[in-house]
Amino acid sequence: MDVKLGRVVITGAAGKIGPTVREGLREEADHLVLVDTADIEPDGGAETAVNADIADRAALREAFSGADAIVHLAGIAEEGPLDDLLDANVRGSLNVLEAARQAGVERIVLFSSNRVTGNYPIHHHVFPDEPPRPDGFYGVSKVAEEALGQLYADTFGLQVVALRAGSFEQRPTETRHLATWLSPRDCVGFVRAALTAPNVNFVAAYAVSGNARRFWDLSVGDGDLGYRPVDDASAYAAEFPDDDPFWHGGPQGGDFAGPQALLPHLGE
Ligand SMILES: NC(=O)c1ccc[n+]([C@@H]2O[C@H](COP(=O)([O-])OP(=O)(O)OC[C@H]3O[C@@H](n4cnc5c(N)ncnc54)[C@H](O)[C@@H]3O)[C@@H](O)[C@H]2O)c1
Numbered sequence: 001m002d003v004k005l006g007r008v009v010i011t012g013a014a015g016k017i018g019p020t021v022r023e024g025l026r027e028e029a030d031h032l033v034l035v036d037t038a039d040i041e042p043d044g045g046a047e048t049a050v051n052a053d054i055a056d057r058a059a060l061r062e063a064f065s066g067a068d069a070i071v072h073l074a075g076i077a078e079e080g081p082l083d084d085l086l087d088a089n090v091r092g093s094l095n096v097l098e099a100a101r102q103a104g105v106e107r108i109v110l111f112s113s114n115r116v117t118g119n120y121p122i123h124h125h126v127f128p129d130e131p132p133r134p135d136g137f138y139g140v141s142k143v144a145e146e147a148l149g150q151l152y153a154d155t156f157g158l159q160v161v162a163l164r165a166g167s168f169e170q171r172p173t174e175t176r177h178l179a180t181w182l183s184p185r186d187c188v189g190f191v192r193a194a195l196t197a198p199n200v201n202f203v204a205a206y207a208v209s210g211n212a213r214r215f216w217d218l219s220v221g222d223g224d225l226g227y228r229p230v231d232d233a234s235a236y237a238a239e240f241p242d243d244d245p246f247w248h249g250g251p252q253g254g255d256f257a258g259p260q261a262l263l264p265h266l267g268e
Pocket residue numbers: 011012013014015016017018035036037038052053054055072073074075076077078088092111112113114164165166167168169
C-alpha cells in the first residue's frame with residue numbers, strides 16, 4: 001500500500017512498542033521524530049531524535065513543529081501508585097494534546113489499553129462504546145487519557161484515535177494472551193490505520209490480533225478502522241493448558257485485576 005504519512009512524531013519511541021512502530025512506519029513517513037527521555041540513535045536524514053520529557057510542554061511544542069501526526073506511546077505502561085500514573089499518563093497526555101494543538105498537528109494516536117475494560121468478565125464480548133470498567137489505577141489513567149482525547153476532539157477539532165492495545169508481545173507467553181495478544185505486525189497495521197482512517201473526530205478502538213478467543217470487538221461505531229488483523233494466538237494454543245483457571249471465569253484483566261493487584265498501590 002502506497003500511503004504517505006508525512007512527518008510523524010513517536011513519543012516513547014525507545015520503549016517496548018516504539019521500535020516496532022518506528023520500523024513499521026519508516027517507509028511511509030517522510031520523516032520520523034523520536035521523542036523519549038531515553039537516548040535514541042536516529043537513522044541518518046530520515047529521523048530526528050529529541051530527548052524530552054512529556055512533562056515539558058514547551059519542549060513538546062518544539063518537537064511537534066511541522067508534524068502531520070503524533071503516535072503517543074510515552075508513559076507508564078503498568079500498574080502503580082495513582083499519583084505517578086496521573087503525572088505520566090494523564091498530565092503527560094494533556095501536554096501532548098495541548099502541544100499538538102499549539103503546533104497545529106491534526107491527528108493524534110493515543111496508546112490506550114485494553115485495561116480500561118479489564119473488569120468485564122471474560123465471557124462478555126466488549127464493544128468499544130460500552131462504559132469503562134478499569135481493572136486498576138493504570139486502567140483509570142487510560143480512561144482519563146481517552147477522555148482528554150475526546151475533550152480535545154470536541155473542543156478544538158483535533159482528530160484523535162485511542163488505540164486500546166492488547167498484550168504486545170513477539171508471541172503469546174501466557175494463557176491470557178490467547179485472547180489478548182497483539183502481534184508486532186498487527187500493531188503496525190492498527191497504527192497505520194489509525195493514522196490514515198478518514199473522517200475521524202474521536203474514536204476508541206481495540207487493537208488486538210485476530211485471536212479466535214479474543215473478547216473485544218474491532219468495530220468502531222458502524223464501521224471499523226479499516227485494518228483486519230492477520231495473526232491469531234490460536235497457533236500457540238497447544239503451549240498453554242486448556243483447563244487453566246483463567247478460562248473458568250473472572251475478569252478479562254486476569255491477574256492484573258482484583259484486590260491482590262490493587263492493594264499494594266493504595267498507600268496508607
Ligand atoms: N506493552 C503493552 O502490551 C501495552 C498494552 C497496552 C497499552 N500499552 C501502552 O502503549 C504505550 C507504550 O507501551 P510500552 O510497552 O512500549 O511501554 P514502555 O514502558 O516499554 O515504554 C515507554 C517509553 O516511554 C518513555 N517515557 C516514559 N515516561 C516518559 C516521559 N515522562 N517523557 C518521555 N518519555 C517517557 C520511556 O523511556 C519508554 O521508552 C504505553 O502508553 C502503554 O500504556 C502497552
